């Protein structure tokens with residue numbers, strides 16, 4: 001119920017909540033945003049004693065194509081990428097797998113133990129790692145990843161055109177110009193620049209970078 005006076009507003013929300021907020025002022029943009037679909041996923045983190053994971057192949061992880069017939073869609077050898085992730089025990093090897101492609105609701109309905117078991121099965125097939133992990137954690141991300149079907153770019157252009165009719169309003173985030181932190185930051189910069197009318201030199205490869 002609190003009212004806030006602002007010269008400009010950047011709506012930096014996932015498409016669903018953004019649609020809800022814009023429904024009264026920008027109904028056409030809200031309708032477009034309501035149609036953006038999201039995929040849910042879960043991350044399974046597994047920690048191993050270093051000696052148990054000695055045979056882990058080189059590299060920082062792997063991707064699994066859908067046609068491969070496995071549950072996991074990727075694995076990141078997290079402690080190889082970020083040494084600090086093993087915490088106080090540098091002897092630990094920490095891996096992550098992810099499950100849940102778009103539309104795969106059955107897999108995400110399984111309990112944590114089943115997701116850990118499926119991850120261990122697929123990891124064993126891909127890397128030979130069969131040891132018992134010393135710790136596991138399942139983290140679920142409901143509606144974490146916006147989907148970009150054919151026509152998404154045009155939908156985003158329509159959203160922006162509708163929103164632009166309201167001076168002082170802009171939108172940004174993963175639903176617009178790319179799913180990922182760098183693309184989200186770039187879309188936030190672009191939204192701020194659009195509202196201030198003053199692109200900051202140095203952004204997007206301009207002078208000063």
Ligand SMILES: Cc1cc2nc3c(=O)[nH]c(=O)nc-3n(C[C@H](O)[C@H](O)[C@H](O)COP(=O)(O)OP(=O)(O)OC[C@H]3O[C@@H](n4cnc5c(N)ncnc54)[C@H](O)[C@@H]3O)c2cc1C
Pocket residue numbers: 012013014017041043141144145172173174175178179180181182184
């Ligand atoms: C499991 C997972 C792993 C990922 N790994 C990577 C990676 O390795 N590299 C990479 O580049 N990207 C990665 N991504 C994608 C990246 O996290 C997103 O692209 C990025 O966080 C999107 O930023 P955003 O600001 O658009 O949305 P978000 O980070 O989702 O921020 C939206 C914010 O809006 C808030 N919010 C929602 N509803 C409301 C409401 N009604 N009122 C107020 N606030 C609300 C939320 O709490 C949230 O803080 C990953 C995503 C997931 C799910």
